[in-house]
Structures are given as structure tokens and as C-alpha cells.
Amino acid sequence: MTTNTTEVTVPPANAVPTGAAVLVLEDGTRYVGRAYGAVGRTLGEVVFSTGMTGYQETLTDPSYAGQIVLMTAPHIGNTGVNDTDMESRKIWVAGFVVRDPARRVSNFRAQRSLDEDLVGDGVVGISGIDTRAVTRRIRSVGAMRAGVFSGAEFELSDDAQLALVREQASMAGKNLSQEVTTPERYEVPATGDVARVGSIAVLDLGIKRATVQYLAEHGFDVTVLPAHTSVEEFRALAPDAVFYSNGPGDPAASDAQVVLLRELLRDGIPYFGICFGNQLLGRALGFDTYKLPFGHRGINQPVLDKRTGRVEITAQNHGFAVDAPIEGETNSPEGFGRVQVSHISLNDQVVEGLECLDIPAFSVQYHPEAAAGPHDAFYLFDRFRALVQDRAAAADTTTQGA
Numbered sequence: 001m002t003t004n005t006t007e008v009t010v011p012p013a014n015a016v017p018t019g020a021a022v023l024v025l026e027d028g029t030r031y032v033g034r035a036y037g038a039v040g041r042t043l044g045e046v047v048f049s050t051g052m053t054g055y056q057e058t059l060t061d062p063s064y065a066g067q068i069v070l071m072t073a074p075h076i077g078n079t080g081v082n083d084t085d086m087e088s089r090k091i092w093v094a095g096f097v098v099r100d101p102a103r104r105v106s107n108f109r110a111q112r113s114l115d116e117d118l119v120g121d122g123v124v125g126i127s128g129i130d131t132r133a134v135t136r137r138i139r140s141v142g143a144m145r146a147g148v149f150s151g152a153e154f155e156l157s158d159d160a161q162l163a164l165v166r167e168q169a170s171m172a173g174k175n176l177s178q179e180v181t182t183p184e185r186y187e188v189p190a191t192g193d194v195a196r197v198g199s200i201a202v203l204d205l206g207i208k209r210a211t212v213q214y215l216a217e218h219g220f221d222v223t224v225l226p227a228h229t230s231v232e233e234f235r236a237l238a239p240d241a242v243f244y245s246n247g248p249g250d251p252a253a254s255d256a257q258v259v260l261l262r263e264l265l266r267d268g269i270p271y272f273g274i275c276f277g278n279q280l281l282g283r284a285l286g287f288d289t290y291k292l293p294f295g296h297r298g299i300n301q302p303v304l305d306k307r308t309g310r311v312e313i314t315a316q317n318h319g320f321a322v323d324a325p326i327e328g329e330t331n332s333p334e335g336f337g338r339v340q341v342s343h344i345s346l347n348d349q350v351v352e353g354l355e356c357l358d359i360p361a362f363s364v365q366y367h368p369e370a371a372a373g374p375h376d377a378f379y380l381f382d383r384f385r386a387l388v389q390d391r392a393a394a395a396d397t398t399t400q401g402a
Helices: 055-059 114-120 131-141 151-155 158-167 209-217 231-237 255-266 276-285 379-401
Strands: 020-025 030-037 041-049 067-071 095-097 124-127 144-150 186-188 198-203 220-225 241-244 271-274 288-305 310-323 329-331 338-345 351-356 361-364
Touching: 020 124, 020 151, 020 158, 030 114, 041 095, 041 131, 041 158, 041 288, 041 310, 055 067, 055 114, 067 131, 067 144, 095 144, 124 144, 131 288, 144 151, 144 158, 186 209, 198 209, 198 231, 198 379, 209 220, 220 231, 231 255, 241 255, 241 276, 255 271, 255 276, 271 276, 271 379, 276 288, 276 310, 276 351, 276 361, 288 351, 310 351, 338 361, 361 379
Parallel strands: 041 067, 067 095, 095 124, 198 220, 198 241, 241 271, 271 361
Antiparallel strands: 020 030, 020 144, 030 124, 041 144, 186 220, 288 310, 288 338, 329 338, 338 351, 351 361
16 A cells, blocks of 8 residues: 655645636637646647546556546645556646546545646646536537646637637547657566466557556466557467557558457467457458547446446546447458347446457447556456457367367
8 A cells, every 4th residue: 555655735836827717629619727736738629527526547548548638526736646557657637627636635644735737747737617518518519629827828819729729629630659669668577476377468559557467367478569560479478468558549541450359369379458449350351430529538437348247437538430330240340250239328328339240259338457446347347358258269179179
């Protein structure tokens, strides 16, 4: 357990900006509030996250790269931040929008205030606005390009600010994996009391630390690879399993990773993908993807497991989805046999999971590691472990029979 070694009660003065700030949406809507975090200008797609807790995990999730994240929970920052709960090496959000930032840290695990990390990572934010009104606007119109302006940038004319917002590229068509992936491969050995299952090659498209940790705790020797890794490099590792992580951007812009996955599926290597990895499995199988109006973001998203009839509360962060029939079995357009949708969203019937019936591969659209909770979907790590073990046992039987 991490304990606080310094007195963290109020953010230092240099981490608390003063002055006005404005959030500008591409439809021209403006919300004036107070500067929060770093001061200046930031641009991105504005989205909302419905989690009541877990703001540090949200901020450090690489899947949020390029997005200005609005927290629907009104009071943010009261438990500070610590090194243990970091999901990656830094804060990735393009901007941060809150209603009431805490001015006092009240948690024994805190090592710093949230304000300090926002300033340290250069994250421009805004506070003191009606986040309910912004959320309703996004739900009505959809996720939009936006900008936060404070300091000297706040003094720009309304027209100049709006022009900057509208000139930026939209999230559709963006390939952001190269920006968030690990610069070089690294390895994490299997840990815990669980027997070793084998090696797993993980393609880092924006992976979180908790995912690597749980794979290791389920008996895998984990090798994490950059997003640009070639099929030859994968095959040289001769892994017992392959994993595609979560990540930001448009899955339609990740052709290289789709081609790679098709080759690995043809090799018969067991595959598990989450979030972005679900969308790329869908594309590899021959299905299309599409952009959701405002996406699913938060740690309270209800999902139906069609296999068991069980409802899971899940952690999600995605703005795109797989376009596949949610009922019955479908033949993969790319020749990988039968496929069925395994999970669906109970809010809007969006595809939340894919299961291949003729090859050892499945994926889900949410985050089963859910470091900030909930843990309803944690069983998926056990399911994948069993899939890899069964595949290995079948291969041994075939070899002995030959």
C-alpha cells in the first residue's frame, strides 16, 4: 500500500491558476468559467465521462488522447493523485472540464494534488461551468470538436476562437496509436500463485498498466510491443497467445494493425482484444466500424453477456463500434468461419463483444481490468486463460496421435 510521505492538504499556489476561461464548441456554443490546470489553449473532441470515481485512471488512460474530457460528477480532485493509480506514464487527455475542483486534498494515499499533475503535464482545463448543460448538449448534438481558452488565449475574439476550433481535424480518420504506444518493447514475467500458462505478445495501442498486471497474474509471461510491430517480429517471438489493447482514434485508420491481426489469426494463435482491440478484430473478420453519436465513457455502463444472460456493469471508453448483426451466427466476410456477437450494450444495443466459433479468438468493447471499478467482467481473463490452455492441450493430443 502506498502511503503519503508529505503533507498534501491544499494545492500549491503555482498550481492554482487565476482568471477566466471559456469552452467553445464547434456549433458556436460557449461556456465561460475559470481557468483550471495549465493556462493557454487546447483543442480536441469534447466528450463526457459518467464515472463517479476514478478521475485519475480516466486522465491517465491513453484511450482519451486527443479528447477534452468532461466529468459529469460535480466534485473532482478531493482524493488527490498518487503514483500507484497511474494507468500510464502521464495524463493523456487534451483538456479537462469540471464543475467544482477540490481545493483541499483529503486522502491518506495522496502524494500530490490533482492541480499539480494537470499543470505538470500541461493540461489546459476549465472549471466553474454547468457541466450538466454541456453534457445535455453533447447528448443532443453528439461529440464535437471543441477548445478551451484561458490566459492570453481567452482574450482572442469569439470568431477567432471558433475558427481555431473548426479548423482542427475531427476524430474520424485519426490514427493515434503511434502517439500513445510504448517506444520500445518490454517484458513482465508471470507472477502470483497461478501456474504459468505461456507467453503472450501484447500489441500496445494505448494499454493501461492494470491490463499488463492482470495478464501476468493469470500466468502469462507478457511481452508488450509497439503498435508498428511487424508480423515477422510477432512470429519470431512464437507466442502462445496474442492480445490487442485499448487505444484512441478511429479503427478505420489502423489498416496495418488489421492486416497484422489477420495474419496472426490465420496462424491459429489464440487472441483476446479489448476496446480498440475489439474494433480491430471486427475489421479483421471483415466487418465495418462506425462512429457513435457521443460514445460510451465511464465505469457504470450496463452490458448483457448473451452466453450467460448475466448483466455486467462495465468500464468503457470508446467513440466507435463494430457494425455486426447482434443476433445469430454470421460467416466472417474474410473467411474466418462463424462469428457471433457475445455481448451487447443495454443502453443502445451497440455491439460489446465478438466471439469466433471456428478459431480461438474473442474480444470485448469494454475494459475488464477496470482499475477504478467495477470488476464484473474480470472473469474474461480466466476465460482467455482457459482458451489458451485448451488450445495447447489439443495441440499436444494431436502431436501425440501423429
